[in-house]
Amino acid sequence: MADILIEIKQLRAEIDQHNYRYHVQDEPSIPDAEYDRLFKQLQALEQTHPELISDDSPTQRVGSTPISGFEEVKHEMSMLSLDNAFSEEDLRDFDRRVRERLDGLLEIPYACEPKLDGIAVSLMYEKGELIRGATRGDGSTGENITHNVRTIPSIPLRLMGEGIPERLEVRGEIYMPKAGFNALNKRALAKGEKAFVNPRNAAAGSLRQLDARITATRPLEMCCYGIGVFSGGVMPDTHVGSMQQLNRWGFKISRYLELVEGAEGCFGYYQRMAELRNTLPYEIDGLVFKVDQYQLQKNLGFVSRYPRWAIAHKFPAQEEMTQVDSVEFQVGRTGAITPVARLQPVFVGGVTVSNATLHNMDEIERLDLHVKDWVVIHRAGEVIPKVVRVVADKRPADAKEVCFPKRCPVCGSDIEKIEGEAIARCSGGLSCSAQRKEALRHYASRKAMNIDGLGEKLIDALVDKDLLKSIADIYLLKHADIAGLERMGAKSADNLLVAIEKSKSTTLARFIYSLGIREVGEATARNLANVYGDLDAVVAANEEQLLAVPDVGEVVAHHIRTFFQQTHNLEVVTALTEAGVHWLQQESMPLENQPLLNKVYVLTGTLELMSRDDAKAKLQQLGAKVSGSVSKKTDCVVAGPGAGSKLAKAESLGVLVLDEKAFVALLVSYGVVSS
Numbered sequence: 079m080a081d082i083l084i085e086i087k088q089l090r091a092e093i094d095q096h097n098y099r100y101h102v103q104d105e106p107s108i109p110d111a112e113y114d115r116l117f118k119q120l121q122a123l124e125q126t127h128p129e130l131i132s133d134d135s136p137t138q139r140v141g142s143t144p145i146s147g148f149e150e151v152k153h154e155m156s157m158l159s160l161d162n163a164f165s166e167e168d169l170r171d172f173d174r175r176v177r178e179r180l181d182g183l184l185e186i187p188y189a190c191e192p193k194l195d196g197i198a199v200s201l202m203y204e205k206g207e208l209i210r211g212a213t214r215g216d217g218s219t220g221e222n223i224t225h226n227v228r229t230i231p232s233i234p235l236r237l238m239g240e241g242i243p244e245r246l247e248v249r250g251e252i253y254m255p256k257a258g259f260n261a262l263n264k265r266a267l268a269k270g271e272k273a274f275v276n277p278r279n280a281a282a283g284s285l286r287q288l289d290a291r292i293t294a295t296r297p298l299e300m301c302c303y304g305i306g307v308f309s310g311g312v313m314p315d316t317h318v319g320s321m322q323q324l325n326r327w328g329f330k331i332s333r334y335l336e337l338v339e340g341a342e343g344c345f346g347y348y349q350r351m352a353e354l355r356n357t358l359p360y361e362i363d364g365l366v367f368k369v370d371q372y373q374l375q376k377n378l379g380f381v382s383r384y385p386r387w388a389i390a391h392k393f394p395a396q397e398e399m400t401q402v403d404s405v406e407f408q409v410g411r412t413g414a415i416t417p418v419a420r421l422q423p424v425f426v427g428g429v430t431v432s433n434a435t436l437h438n439m440d441e442i443e444r445l446d447l448h449v450k451d452w453v454v455i456h457r458a459g460e461v462i463p464k465v466v467r468v469v470a471d472k473r474p475a476d477a478k479e480v481c482f483p484k485r486c487p488v489c490g491s492d493i494e495k496i497e498g499e500a501i502a503r504c505s506g507g508l509s510c511s512a513q514r515k516e517a518l519r520h521y522a523s524r525k526a527m528n529i530d531g532l533g534e535k536l537i538d539a540l541v542d543k544d545l546l547k548s549i550a551d552i553y554l555l556k557h558a559d560i561a562g563l564e565r566m567g568a569k570s571a572d573n574l575l576v577a578i579e580k581s582k583s584t585t586l587a588r589f590i591y592s593l594g595i596r597e598v599g600e601a602t603a604r605n606l607a608n609v610y611g612d613l614d615a616v617v618a619a620n621e622e623q624l625l626a627v628p629d630v631g632e633v634v635a636h637h638i639r640t641f642f643q644q645t646h647n648l649e650v651v652t653a654l655t656e657a658g659v660h661w662l663q664q665e666s667m668p669l670e671n672q673p674l675l676n677k678v679y680v681l682t683g684t685l686e687l688m689s690r691d692d693a694k695a696k697l698q699q700l701g702a703k704v705s706g707s708v709s710k711k712t713d714c715v716v717a718g719p720g721a722g723s724k725l726a727k728a729e730s731l732g733v734l735v736l737d738e739k740a741f742v743a744l745l746v747s748y749g750v751v752s753s
């Protein structure tokens with residue numbers, strides 16, 4: 079018995095602590111789901127030992143005492159909390175209790191509303207005029223926040239319409255829509271200020287500002303869901319009816335307010351709302367079901383913390399807490415090194431989560447995350463799980479700081495981090511097995527070496543079987559290696575080998591592009607091929623020389639240089655050429671000799687003597703830029719049959735127009751096409 083008392087006291091102290099953080103500081107450390115479990119645990123203990131219940135237990139009270147700095151408001155009618163249902167069974171129990179207390183009524187009409195996650199507020203109107211706004215506080219005494227609620231646009235300062243009562247207390251939730259919350263936090267982070275933990279706490283913090291001018295800048299809204307004191311007027315005798323009356327007087331009520339029959343009706347509403355949940359512009363953590371008729375509500379009455387005529391049906395948690403087992407570093411497709419938290423599996427947002435990306439080192443610092451820390455994981459809808467914060471005051475003694483590796487955890491190459499960029503990368507390039515799959519994919523792709531049949535799945539299978547240790551291994555593949563693989567018959571293996579063989583004959587531009595050098599796309603590869611004419615010259619070029627190539631700036635020049643400085647990349651290039659990859663030696667055309675350097679050409683209409691891609695490649699080889707639209711900057715338009723608006727525009731601007739014949743003659747004269 080003494081043990082139980084100690085356990086109860088510890089739980090109460092712990093819950094009080096969380097209440098304080100949540101209700102007073104607006105900065106909870108644990109997720110609501112964890113709080114709810116602690117609370118239920120205490121309730122269960124007290125239920126089996128009713129003699130140990132005391133008035134100061136959190137199970138007997140609402141919220142927390144009001145914070146100082148605000149004038150106190152005594153509520154004429156207490157503002158209670160709600161009892162919770164976490165399952166279908168809980169909800170059936172609730173419905174059964176209601177019917178039993180109402181002498182076995184068969185079907186109860188229930189009013190259904192979303193449970194907005196904000197803070198409860200009471201608004202007092204006298205003769206139609208807003209005279210006071212107050213927080214719920216501990217249920218009997220709240221904080222006077224009149225000056226702040228007056229800044230919220232959805233709160234009427236004066237009621238409109240007919241039948242305005244002498245006195246009216248309206249209750250509802252003030253909340254911050256998701257979009258406003260995200261924008262507010264973005265602004266805070268940009269200014270180096272602390273971000274709010276969630277929209278509820280942002281709403282609470284915004285509402286309890288001593289300076290109403292600050293509240294006025296916060297995106298707050300109010301949705302009404304109840305009536306407190308009422309006199310000197312007529313009100314409908316149902317919840318739904320009076321909500322509609324409030325709406326006519328100028329209040330916002332939930333557009334999802336619905337009347338249903340019995341527990342089954344509640345379940346149907348639950349199904350519909352669960353689907354909508356993540357698409358709503360504000361956060362809801364459940365639904366509220368209320369006995370609709372006021373007379374029945376009165377008959378049911380309330381217990382210390384909540385009315386017997388209403389229940390909150392909570393949705394499955396989208397925030398949970400768990401422990402970080404380790405932080406691993408994954409090497410992504412472009413060599414980006416990403417820290418990933420390995421977690422004790424936790425069920426959140428409908429799935430079991432055991433990993434969460436930490437993005438980069440800056441994020442780890444922002445979170446102040448250590449290995450073994452307890453963290454809060456958020457997962458809503460299809461969005462990937464996110465570590466939102468470290469649980470305060472719960473860091474174990476053996477927690478360790480996260481150290482960023484100096485070398486790639488997969489291949490041991492140097493890790494590069496460019497100043498001002500958050501992401502660090504493995505410099506291993508083609509030799510890094512984690513990067514190899516993507517490199518192979520790129521190499522085989524249509525605009526690169528165009529190896530038909532060497533798709534994503536096959537590459538994965540071949541790499542996993544250790545048959546492709548380098549790109550050059552493609553050319554060592556044997557019929558038996560391929561034909562044995564899943565969904566690969568003898569015929570497909572034959573076809574693939576033919577395609578591989580065919581790819582050996584290529585162009586220098588394609589080959590450079592195929593190497594997958596960072597930020598070297600098709601056009602840059604073509605320019606490099608044109609300017610240097612052969613690969614050795616590209617490999618030998620220093621950054622300054624590379625800068626002279628059209629489209630190549632400092633960053634690209636640096637990437638090209640870094641790539642060719644790695645011996646393993648050079649080894650791959652050699653292995654490829656030794657395997658038989660070759661291209662026609664093309665005349666290098668030094669920059670100063672490019673006759674069309676920086677001229678802007680536009681191709682339009684149908685070309686009959688050569689393909690558009692060819693025409694474009696030849697022009698680029700001569701130094702010209704090929705653009706898609708005609709402007710004053712255009713030097714020449716090549717117009718084939720069927721040319722339309724571009725031709726007309728060229729003519730109106732007085733731009734030189736060539737037909738295809740004249741264009742080919744031009745190319746012949748420059749020696750890039752034979753006559």
Ligand SMILES: NC(=O)c1ccc[n+]([C@@H]2O[C@H](COP(=O)([O-])OP(=O)(O)OC[C@H]3O[C@@H](n4cnc5c(N)ncnc54)[C@H](O)[C@@H]3O)[C@@H](O)[C@H]2O)c1
Pocket residue numbers: 096097099100101106107108109110111113114140141158159160191192193194195196197198199214250251303366390
């Ligand atoms: N994470 C933490 O550390 C921590 C600490 C304390 C409390 N909490 C959370 O707060 C909850 C307890 O707070 P509570 O006592 O305010 O209870 P509650 O938030 O679960 O339910 C009562 C409240 O629901 C709100 N509500 C929203 N829509 C409503 C509607 N349509 N009709 C009626 N009421 C509506 C009202 O503000 C009402 O006061 C816990 O369940 C927990 O999730 C978390």
Ligand SMILES: [Zn+2]
Pocket residue numbers: 409486487488489490491504505506507510511512
């Ligand atoms: Zn690596």
